[in-house]
Amino acid sequence: MSFEVFEKLEAKVQQAIDTITLLQMEIEELKEKNNSLVREVESSASGRESLVNENVQLKQEQQAWQERLRLLLGKMDEV
Structure with missing residues (x-):
């Protein structure tokens, strides 16, 4: 009888x-996926920052062109 109990205990x-081994493997996979997502987020943030900088530069160029156009229109009005 005690042998059967030990067999059941050993099986459990x-x-x-x-189960622990499978969970550890799942944890490792999730860590890798998390790291991949973190890198993706960082890359997206970098790309966003680049686009924001480009947008600022383009707005400055637009303002400069608008000012030039105003000056030219002002000169045309004087003529």
């Missing part, structure tokens, strides 16, 4: 070990 311990 083995099942627990298998």
